[in-house]
Amino acid sequence: MANVNLNPNDGNNPFARTPQEIKRKRIELGAQFTFLMMTMALVIPMLWIMWDLAYRASDVLSYTYMVIGVGCVGLLIPYFLIEAAKRNEHKRKLFMGLAIAILAGISIWIVCITVFNMDNGGFDFLTLNPKKRMTAGGVWAPLIGTFLLVLLSLVISAPIGILAGVYLSEFANDNWFTRIINLAVVNLAGVPSIVHGLFGVGAFVYFMDMGRSLLAASSTVAVMTLPVIITSTKEALTSVPQSFRAACWNMGATKWQTIRTLVLPNSINGILTGVILQVARAAGETAPILFTGALYYKKIADTGFDSFVPYGLEDRFMALSYHLFTVATQVQDVPESFQFGTAVVLIGMVLMVNSISIGFRIYLRARKRW
Amino acid sequence: MNQNETTQLTGDLATDAPAAVKVHHESSLPISSDIHISFDNVSVKYGSDVALQPFDMQIKRNEIFGIIGPANAGKTTLLKSINRTLDFIPSAKVSGSVKVNGQDVSAIRGRRVHQLRRHIGMVFPLPVGLPLSVYENVAYAPRRAGMHDRRVLDELVEKCLRQAMLWDEVKDRLDMLGTKLSGGQQQRLTIARALSHQPEILCLDEFSIAIDPVTTMKIEDVLLELKQELTIVLVTNLVQQARRLADNTAFFNKSELIEFGPTEKIFSEPEQQITLDYVMGDFG
Numbered sequence: 001m002a003n004v005n006l007n008p009n010d011g012n013n014p015f016a017r018t019p020q021e022i023k024r025k026r027i028e029l030g031a032q033f034t035f036l037m038m039t040m041a042l043v044i045p046m047l048w049i050m051w052d053l054a055y056r057a058s059d060v061l062s063y064t065y066m067v068i069g070v071g072c073v074g075l076l077i078p079y080f081l082i083e084a085a086k087r088n089e090h091k092r093k094l095f096m097g098l099a100i101a102i103l104a105g106i107s108i109w110i111v112c113i114t115v116f117n118m119d120n121g122g123f124d125f126l127t128l129n130p131k132k133r134m135t136a137g138g139v140w141a142p143l144i145g146t147f148l149l150v151l152l153s154l155v156i157s158a159p160i161g162i163l164a165g166v167y168l169s170e171f172a173n174d175n176w177f178t179r180i181i182n183l184a185v186v187n188l189a190g191v192p193s194i195v196h197g198l199f200g201v202g203a204f205v206y207f208m209d210m211g212r213s214l215l216a217a218s219s220t221v222a223v224m225t226l227p228v229i230i231t232s233t234k235e236a237l238t239s240v241p242q243s244f245r246a247a248c249w250n251m252g253a254t255k256w257q258t259i260r261t262l263v264l265p266n267s268i269n270g271i272l273t274g275v276i277l278q279v280a281r282a283a284g285e286t287a288p289i290l291f292t293g294a295l296y297y298k299k300i301a302d303t304g305f306d307s308f309v310p311y312g313l314e315d316r317f318m319a320l321s322y323h324l325f326t327v328a329t330q331v332q333d334v335p336e337s338f339q340f341g342t343a344v345v346l347i348g349m350v351l352m353v354n355s356i357s358i359g360f361r362i363y364l365r366a367r368k369r370w
Numbered sequence: 371m372n373q374n375e376t377t378q379l380t381g382d383l384a385t386d387a388p389a390a391v392k393v394h395h396e397s398s399l400p401i402s403s404d405i406h407i408s409f410d411n412v413s414v415k416y417g418s419d420v421a422l423q424p425f426d427m428q429i430k431r432n433e434i435f436g437i438i439g440p441a442n443a444g445k446t447t448l449l450k451s452i453n454r455t456l457d458f459i460p461s462a463k464v465s466g467s468v469k470v471n472g473q474d475v476s477a478i479r480g481r482r483v484h485q486l487r488r489h490i491g492m493v494f495p496l497p498v499g500l501p502l503s504v505y506e507n508v509a510y511a512p513r514r515a516g517m518h519d520r521r522v523l524d525e526l527v528e529k530c531l532r533q534a535m536l537w538d539e540v541k542d543r544l545d546m547l548g549t550k551l552s553g554g555q556q557q558r559l560t561i562a563r564a565l566s567h568q569p570e571i572l573c574l575d576e577f578s579i580a581i582d583p584v585t586t587m588k589i590e591d592v593l594l595e596l597k598q599e600l601t602i603v604l605v606t607n608l609v610q611q612a613r614r615l616a617d618n619t620a621f622f623n624k625s626e627l628i629e630f631g632p633t634e635k636i637f638s639e640p641e642q643q644i645t646l647d648y649v650m651g652d653f654g
């Protein structure tokens with residue numbers, strides 16, 4: 001063999017850096033730095049906006065912030081302590097004791113300030129209905145409206161979407177009909193929500209004669225979320241390797257047995273993650289409910305069972321996203337903290353749902369089975 | 371009771387063949403019960419690509435039938451045509467008739483197909499551990515066939531794992547995930563699964579790729595024992611393995627059946643020169 005020397009400055013150190021290596025390293029660092037700057041350009045304005053929103057809403061939500069903040073810290077610290085206790089044999093008792101002490105302390109503290117602080121607002125913004133042409137009170141009526149809307153649309157779209165996804169990915173033959181359906185699903189996912197809103201007016205409000213109602217609005221939102229639920233279901237199913245199915249078929253299992261015993265149990269987390277993300281999207285949308293059932297203002301019961309189910313299927317309803325539009329642009333003399341407070345509650349709802357989905361995904365990764 | 375059901379269904383496959391077919395066999399082939407699988411003018415295409423050109427071949431009951439040949443000769447396709455899993459490949463087209471126990475498999479309709487597949491154990495080259503416990507991996511097929519008696523299942527799982535030479539390694543951790551076993555162990559788990567539905571035919575497709583040589587030899591011994599109860603179709607790219615085990619051997623090349631016959635004859639004085647080249651190793 002010819003003596004090829006790839007290492008010009010070798011001498012006695014075989015691991016000395018070559019000029020090519022130094023150059024490559026420099027390019028890598030440059031790329032890393034660019035990516036970091038891009039990320040920062042996105043994240044910093046986001047954080048700043050969130051901070052500004054939260055700050056301006058603090059008049060009405062300060063108590064909520066405090067409870068959530070203290071609650072998070074109060075749950076996270078004991079969580080890490082318990083994890084540490086699992087790993088550390090000697091100090092297990094100490095860690096567990098600390099965790100319990102912190103939990104107890106924080107719950108006592110929350111109870112105390114709740115009792116003594118009732119007059120200072122407390123959760124009023126969340127639990128009171130809008131009053132005095134929306135310049136006082138809180139956001140309970142729209143909050144529960146959005147909750148019911150999302151729940152109902154989920155009841156409609158989740159079963160249809162999941163079953164359609166299972167059919168399309170597991171049973172449908174690859175023919176022109178299936179291809180058209182798949183194409184339609186992909187394209188529907190990109191249709192603007194206002195178009196879905198108009199479709200809802202035509203299909204549900206007039207053609208199916210539901211009138212402007214919670215049911216019509218929920219159906220519209222369901223139709224809007226359906227394509228993405230179908231797509232994410234299909235994705236979750238295809239993430240289960242084909243070889244597992246083939247192995248079951250070779251043993252004489254039917255398609256449905258294979259799906260029930262092997263494919264669904266191993267993709268259900270992925271499917272639910274997709275569904276939950278769509279819930280978050282549904283909560284924030286205004287356009288699809290604008291013409292199909294959302295209402296500017298509706299007086300509902302302040303207390304009791306009726307305040308939890310204030311709208312029937314046939315009734316029109318208030319929703320957070322529409323309420324935000326109203327207090328921000330349509331009514332005069334609304335305190336600034338009310339406007340920003342409504343926005344924060346809406347974002348908080350979406351974030352909460354998203355964090356459930358993130359939790360799901362962490363759980364999913366933890367019990368990855370192949 | 372459920373076990374009865376399974377065996378009874380298996381029996382049905384043999385006896386429920388259309389009357390015409392039976393008569394045909396009784397008159398022209400008086401010892402037809404000796405032939406377990408027969409290929410009559412079978413050919414397979416994927417779209418317009420020919421994977422198997424028309425061929426005739428018979429596999430006898432309780433023999434080990436070796437199939438050798440270079441890659442892409444159509445060996446795997448041939449196995450898939452027996453248990454009708456080519457159905458799952460939309461582009462695949464089979465013509466001619468594959469007969470198991472005298473019944474044309476393409477004539478089987480509805481749920482009978484699943485009974486056919488239970489009648490045949492399949493092991494493919496890549497190890498597949500299902501994401502279930504080791505126990506449930508092996509109990510999967512019996513459960514799907516309706517067997518739920520825990521005691522019977524326990525016995526069956528142990529028997530199959532022993533036959534696949536895996537029992538000693540997993541007997542203390544039957545609840546471990548099948549996917550977390552090593553490659554070779556997963557392959558033996560696959561063999562145990564193929565035996566779990568008590569097939570009458572066992573098809574092994576290059577089963578020993580992922581298994582160490584010592585264990586392979588042990589499994590080969592088991593195969594020789596299993597021959598008493600089963601018909602074994604052994605696709606292998608180790609020609610010596612076919613020589614050691616097979617009673618009859620077929621040689622496939624470029625989607626064509628070159629010849630088949632008694633193993634000794636194929637390995638010493640085959641009719642085609644190319645067969646000799648292949649078994650002697652100067653192929654190419």
Ligand SMILES: Nc1ncnc2c1ncn2[C@@H]1O[C@H](COP(=O)(O)OP(=O)(O)O)[C@@H](O)[C@H]1O
Nearest residue numbers: 416421440441442443444445446447448459461
């Ligand atoms: N699912 C498939 N779709 C299309 N062609 C295939 C498929 N499976 C196998 N083939 C083709 O059929 C031929 C035979 O393949 P195979 O039966 O796997 O051969 P072997 O097992 O002898 O290596 C090959 O040319 C291969 O490319």
Ligand SMILES: [Mg+2]
Nearest residue numbers: 445446447575
């Ligand atoms: Mg092959």
